[in-house]
Amino acid sequence: MPELQLTDLISSLPADAISTDADQLQRYSTDLGPVVDLQLPAVVVWPGTIEEVQTVLGWAYRTGTVVVTRGAGTGVSGGAHATAGCIVLSLERMNRILDIRPDDELAVVEPGVVNADLNAAVAEYGFMYAPDPASYRISTIGGNIATNAGGLRCAKYGVTREAILALEVVLADGTLIHTGHQTFKGVAGYDLTGLIVGSEGTLGVVVGATVRLKYLPDEVHTLAAFFPDFRIAAAGVLAVGKARIQPAIMELLDAATMSELDRQFGSSLSDRGTALLLIQTDGFGAAAEAEEIRRVLSCLGSTISTENAAEAEKLVELRRNSRGMEKPEEYRVGEDVAVPRSQLVLYVAELERMAAEHGVSLRSPAVMPARSPTPSPLRSRKERG
């Protein structure tokens, strides 16, 4: 990057919004993904306004400099890793919740708002922001949008794309565009909002978002269904679907994951079975749905306990933490695999067979049944939850 031009950029931003300090360059050079070839940025910028983002991108466009956008840097696939001599554009200071509109069931936020902070703020109005990646306490809404993050609640409430109504985006040349609508129904025209969600910073920098809120359910029931066999537990997922119930959370944990969690967190899951199906129903029908699930899964030989709120929260948290992060990254591969619901048991059986054949230890896939069977073939995205 030519020195003179960098000076131009530095002089066009507030002094505390830009740094070439070696420690900062190092600190902002990687996210939580594996580092194969560490490369350092030339500069880190922390814009506080949309105009400052436009200044940075406009300057980068004119000088042909690469920009790597960054939220909280919790991504696990290296999307926010710096390239040599780039600008790391950290949105962490643009972290204001600009508006909460309970009657319209939406909120307007800057991209650096941490997911958990938004949830805490809207909870005061009786709402939640549904997408809850396991990193929700530390990751930003901008990063969640860029990765179309999912989470435990996505079985019922959908992934990030379904929670975003409108976006403000700065394009590569510094132009600001507005996409989407402030209403749930907005069907005219191209779906640019949907296109930008999940584009991992390749189409522009998200500088504002209008997000859809959901009412916090009055009632929540959590069931822990323990099975003697992982495949039967996987069949339980299908059985719940056939019973026409859409749980808010449905997660499947295998024996290896359960014993790892026991080892790490002092729980005693392994004493209760070989596989665990953790199911949460919510809303006015929660109790009736839980009862029906209990009936259906009992027929498959499951031992089921209804968890009190504290125990349920503990189990859900344990599930969020079961990403196999205890293994050194050079020995760990995380995959997010989607299969048609009808193939779930087959998938589990084949996975186990391949693991045994190649001597690989498995941590259970997070099994969240798609809300409708997907006709797509097996697809995989690296390391999403």
Ligand SMILES: Cc1cc2nc3c(=O)[nH]c(=O)nc-3n(C[C@H](O)[C@H](O)[C@H](O)COP(=O)(O)OP(=O)(O)OC[C@H]3O[C@@H](n4cnc5c(N)ncnc54)[C@H](O)[C@@H]3O)c2cc1C
């Ligand atoms: C413990 C753990 C659990 C996780 N669990 C889940 C999970 O359950 N589900 C799931 O989907 N993911 C999960 N993830 C990965 C997930 O992608 C990130 O945690 C999160 O969505 C990224 O947010 P971030 O603010 O840290 O973004 P970063 O990591 O900083 O960036 C992620 C990507 O988004 C781009 N980006 C960031 N902000 C913007 C912006 N404003 N505009 C344009 N592009 C931008 C970056 O360039 C990068 O490509 C998990 C990660 C960890 C470490």
